[in-house]
Amino acid sequence: MKSQRLYFIDIVRAFAILMMMQGHFIDTLLAISYRDINATPFVIWSYFRGITAPTFFTISGLIFTYLLLKVREKGEEKMRMRKGIIRGFFLIFVGYLIRIPVLKWLSGGFNTYFLVIDVLQCIGLSLILIIILYFITAKNTLIFSVVSLVLGILIFLTEPLYRGITFDNIPVVLNNYVSKKNGSIFTIIPWFGYVAIGSFLATLFHKKLQSHNFKFITISSFIIVGVLLIFSSSYLLCILHDLTNIKLFLDAASYNYLFTRLGNVFLYFAFFYGFEKYLKFPLILKIGQKTLSIYVIHFIIIYGSFTGFGLKLIGKTLLPWQAVFGALAFMSSVCFIAFYYVKTNAFLYNHLRKFLENFKGK
Numbered sequence: 001m002k003s004q005r006l007y008f009i010d011i012v013r014a015f016a017i018l019m020m021m022q023g024h025f026i027d028t029l030l031a032i033s034y035r036d037i038n039a040t041p042f043v044i045w046s047y048f049r050g051i052t053a054p055t056f057f058t059i060s061g062l063i064f065t066y067l068l069l070k071v072r073e074k075g076e077e078k079m080r081m082r083k084g085i086i087r088g089f090f091l092i093f094v095g096y097l098i099r100i101p102v103l104k105w106l107s108g109g110f111n112t113y114f115l116v117i118d119v120l121q122c123i124g125l126s127l128i129l130i131i132i133l134y135f136i137t138a139k140n141t142l143i144f145s146v147v148s149l150v151l152g153i154l155i156f157l158t159e160p161l162y163r164g165i166t167f168d169n170i171p172v173v174l175n176n177y178v179s180k181k182n183g184s185i186f187t188i189i190p191w192f193g194y195v196a197i198g199s200f201l202a203t204l205f206h207k208k209l210q211s212h213n214f215k216f217i218t219i220s221s222f223i224i225v226g227v228l229l230i231f232s233s234s235y236l237l238c239i240l241h242d243l244t245n246i247k248l249f250l251d252a253a254s255y256n257y258l259f260t261r262l263g264n265v266f267l268y269f270a271f272f273y274g275f276e277k278y279l280k281f282p283l284i285l286k287i288g289q290k291t292l293s294i295y296v297i298h299f300i301i302i303y304g305s306f307t308g309f310g311l312k313l314i315g316k317t318l319l320p321w322q323a324v325f326g327a328l329a330f331m332s333s334v335c336f337i338a339f340y341y342v343k344t345n346a347f348l349y350n351h352l353r354k355f356l357e358n359f360k361g362k
Contacts (some may be wrong), residue, residue, distance in 0.1 A: 054264070099114040153197075226263040
C-alpha cells in the first residue's frame with residue numbers, strides 16, 4: 001500500500017506563509033507613489049497577494065480534517081478532537097497575545113485595538129467549529145462531507161447579507177469576530193467558508209486516496225472547477241438569478257471575490273499536487289511545518305508586538321527594488337530564526353496544555 005502522506009499540503013502551507021510574509025513586508029514598506037493600480041507589476045502582485053489568505057484557510061481545513069479522519073482508524077478520535085479544541089483556543093490566545101502593546105500599557109495608554117481579529121483567531125475558531133460540526137453530524141464522514149460543502153457554499157452565497165453587519169449591543173470582543181467596524185482584519189464569516197470547503201476536500205482525500213487514478217482525477221478536477229469558478233461563477237450566479245428571480249444571486253455575482261478566489265486556490269492545489277514529487281525538498285517541507293512560529297516571528301519584526309518597535313516605523317518609503325530584495329532578506333531571516341533559535345509553537349502549546357490539564361485536575 002502506498003504511503004498516505006500528502007506532501008503537497010506542507011508545500012502549499014510553505015508557499016502560503018512565504019507569500020504572506022512578502023505581502024506584509026511590501027505592503028508595509030513600499031512607497032505610496034509606486035502603488036499604481038494601472039502598473040502591471042503592482043496589479044499582478046496585488047492579485048496574487050489576494051489569494052494568500054483563501055489558500056491558508058482552505059489548506060488549514062484540509063489538513064486538520066484529514067488528520068482527524070486518519071486517527072479515527074486508530075481509535076484515537078476523541079483525543080484528536082480534544083487536542084483540536086486546545087489547538088483552536090491556543091491559536092486564539094496567540095492571536096491576541098502578539099497584539100498586546102505592553103510598553104504602551106505600562107505608560108498608561110490603553111485601548112481595545114488589541115482585540116481586533118486576525119488570521120490566527122479566525123483559524124483557531126474555525127478549527128473549533130469544525131470539531132463541533134463533526135460531532136453534531138454524529139461523526140458520519142458522508143454527512144460531515146456534505147454539510148461542510150453546503151455550508152461553505154452558503155456562506156459564500158449569502159455574503160451580501162452580512163457584508164456590513166455589526167452588533168454594537170454586544171461586547172467588542174465578540175463583535176470583532178463578525179464585523180470589521182473596529183479594525184478586524186478577518187471575520188469568521190466569510191472566512192470559515194474556506195475552512196469548511198477544505199474539510200470537504202479532506203473527506204475526499206481520506207476516502208479515495210488509494211483509488212486508481214485518484215491523483216490524475218483530483219488534479220484534473222481542481223483545474224476544471226478552478227477555471228469555472230474564476231471565469232464562469234459570476235455568469236452562473238446571474239443565470240440562477242434569472243431562473244429564480246432571487247436578488248441574492250445577483251448581489252453575489254456583482255461582488256464575486258469569494259468563489260473566484262476559491263478557483264485560484266484550486267489551481268494552486270492542482271499545481272502543487274501535480275508537481276508534489278519535484279517540490280518536496282526538506283527545506284520547503286520544514287517551512288510548511290513551521291508556519292505558526294514563522295507567523296509569530298514575522299509579526300513581531302514587522303509590527304513590533306509588545307514594544308511597538310517594528311519595521312513599520314520605517315514607513316512606506318522603499319523603492320520597488322529595495323522592497324523586493326528586502327522581502328527576500330526578511331523571509332530568509334524569519335525562517336532562519338524559526339528553524340534554529342525558537343520553538344514558539346511547541347513551547348507555548350505545551351505550556352497551555354499543561355495548564356489546561358492541571359485546571360481539569362483541580
